[in-house]
Amino acid sequence: MSLKMLIFDYKDAEKKFFKRHQFHDFDIEFFESSLNETTVGNLPQEIKDTASVISVFITSEITPTILEQFPNLMIISTRSTGYDHIDIDACCNKNIKVLNVENYGAHSVVQYTFALMLALVRRLIPALNDSHSFKFDTNNYVGRELNALTLGVIGTGAIGTSVCKIAHAFGMRILAFDYLQRPELTKNYHVEYTEKETIYKEADIITLHVPLTKETQHLITKRELALMKPTAIIINTARGELIESEDLYNALLNKNIAGAGLDVTECEKISLGYGDITEKLENSDKECISKVIITRRLSQLNNVIITPHVAYNTQDSINRILSVTFDSIKDCLQGGHANQVN
Structure with a gap:
């Protein structure tokens, strides 16, 4: 049966x-x-x-x-x-x-993480936007090379480990944080394990690869963002609630950091348009509605990429x-x- x-x-x-x-x-x-x-x-x-x-x-x-x-x-x-x-x-x-x-997602999510990195670092979005009108200004597309940058990896599980390996192939300096350190990353890929605060201060790109728990919710707030370089970029392909979205929006608006690549957002079942958004808003609390509004504001910034949780989607x-x-x-x-x- x-x-x-x-x-x-x-x-x-x-x-x-x-x-x-x-x-x-x-x-x-x-x-x-x-x-x-x-x-x-x-x-x-x-x-x-x-x-x-x-x-x-x-x-x-x-x-x-x-x-x-x-x-x-x-x-x-x-x-x-x-x-x-x-x-x-x-x-x-x-x-x-x-x-x-x-x-x-040890392949798909990792590759997508680097797609977001490269799109932001090489100023791909402004170039693509200008291509629609076929009016180009190459002064707006000056980027950086990954081998000249320091990557900070928060979480070195399966996905974070693969990110470190590819970053090593690009010639990046790699800082990492995890309570469970992997000696093979240090030995074979020159990963430097350190404290989160050091990553926030020194990394040019910070990428998040931890699960959402009570301890990691709002891992990144205005406190952590204030420690980052004004040229820093943050990537999140893990869970939207790892970042306090209003704090991120304010940091980007005030040029405290340079950009963000987000495949996940807070309250994403609503903010990323799954199902009937009108019905979902009617059944949502005020806090979640405010997160949706912030996500829409983030999407209007020219130094932000938001995609609808598709990093895994191959x-x-x-x-x-x-x-x-x-x-x-x-x-x-x-x-x-x-x-x-x-």
């Missing part, structure tokens, strides 16, 4: 994977919508009663109210590394296993995510703990 599985946040790029792979042990239904307290009401009761496995992306929001709707749910698998969109305590209380996907990465997702689910059903976070 096949297990009932519901896949939410289903994207066109994922359809290619399922055309090439068959999962006869699962009775799968696909939903392009995210799963949240609004959309769960649109599901037939029979589907909610029989679902054993749910797969979501970060655009879904799994709350205790959601879990109450699925009496036979055994597994929630998020097609992401981060799982802050899932109430882990509530899942534990119901003995629901939560699975994630580690390290899928066909190769999506295929890896789905492959690991099903391997982990099968392992969990057999009593294993691969990629289990609770």
Whole structure:
């Protein structure tokens, strides 16, 4: 007998994977919508009663109210590394296993991180904007070479480690911070582990590669921004809430730092336009609405690049995510703990 599985946040790029792979042990239904307290009401009761496995992306929001709707749910698998969109305590209380996907972005996210760096350092956006009117002023496109710059890497997990390796290939000086240091980075790639404050003061480019936790929320505020060089650029492809967005906006507006490349923002389910923004704003608190306004203001600055959380978004990465997702689910059903976070 096949297990009932519901896949939410289903994207066109994922359809290619399922055309090439068959999962006869699962009775799968696909939903392009995210799963949240609004959309769960649109599901037939029979589907909610029989679902054993749910797969979501970060655009879904799994709350205790959601879990109450699925009496036979055994597994929630998020097609992401981060799982802050899932109430882990509530899942534990119901003995629901939560699975994630580690390290899928060690290529895609890292490459995108450097795409943002190069676009800002080489003044690509002003040049592209001028190309639309075909009126160029090369005085506005004077950039820097990466080999002449110091990179500060906050977090040297799988993605941060790969960033260090590529930065070394570019000939950059590399400063890094992590509570768990990797000696091989120091030995083979000349990475200098130091304190965060040293990175803020000395780095020309600072890139964030840490998960969102209570300790890392608003890791970067006006205090940290004040320590940075006026020529510094900050890159965030991790989680939007790592940076206090209003402080970042003020620092950029006042030229305390030189630029920002953001693939993630605070309250991004609203600010980056997932779903009906009018409905989402009506159901959001004032603080989140203020973050949306700040994000829109940030997007108007010519030294800021904002993209809608797509650093991971390559066909190769999506295929890896789905492959690991099903391997982990099968392992969990057999009593294993691969990629289990609770």
